[in-house]
Amino acid sequence: MNDTKEVTLGKLAVTIGIVRNIPYDVVAAAISMHKSGDWGSALGEEDKRLNDDALENGERILSAYTIPCSPDGKIWIITEADRSVTTVLLPSEY
Numbered sequence: 001m002n003d004t005k006e007v008t009l010g011k012l013a014v015t016i017g018i019v020r021n022i023p024y025d026v027v028a029a030a031i032s033m034h035k036s037g038d039w040g041s042a043l044g045e046e047d048k049r050l051n052d053d054a055l056e057n058g059e060r061i062l063s064a065y066t067i068p069c070s071p072d073g074k075i076w077i078i079t080e081a082d083r084s085v086t087t088v089l090l091p092s093e094y
Contacts, residue, residue, distance in 0.1 A: 005055050007035050008083040017090040021071055027088055030065045034077040034086070040065040042074045058082075064091075 009031070018027060033040065037055070039048045042064035054061045061079040072091045079086040 005037060007037065007055065007061055007079050007086075009035055009079060009086040010082075010084040011086070013085055013087045015087065015089040015093045017071070017093050018075065018088050021090070022067060022069060022075060026067060026069070027075075030063070030067070030075060030077060031086070031088065033065070034061075034063040034079070039063045040074075042066045054081075 012031070014027065030040075037052070039051050039061075040063045043051075043062070047062065047064075050059075051061050051063070053059070058081055060081045063077040065075050065077070066073065067075050070090060074091060075088060076091055076094065077086060077088050
């Protein structure tokens with residue numbers, strides 16, 4: 001987890017799978033964690049390190065959160081490298 005920096009989110013987008021399956025408060029909490037550098041328990045240590053590096057070098061950031069009500073068991077949040085948009089989606093929608 002990165003304690004000193006926040007992710008610039010840009011515009012927020014959510015997929016239809018998120019809208020249909022995941023309660024708003026769950027999505028909002030996951031976005032807040034992503035923004036603060038908490039990459040989620042459903043992401044491996046190497047990917048978490050790559051996300052920390054991406055804060056410095058301007059690459060894409062992917063967070064993964066275990067969400068029991070998700071048809072996939074988790075949700076992903078992806079912030080594009082240029083920080084123009086952040087998308088919340090089900091892994092099966094990727």
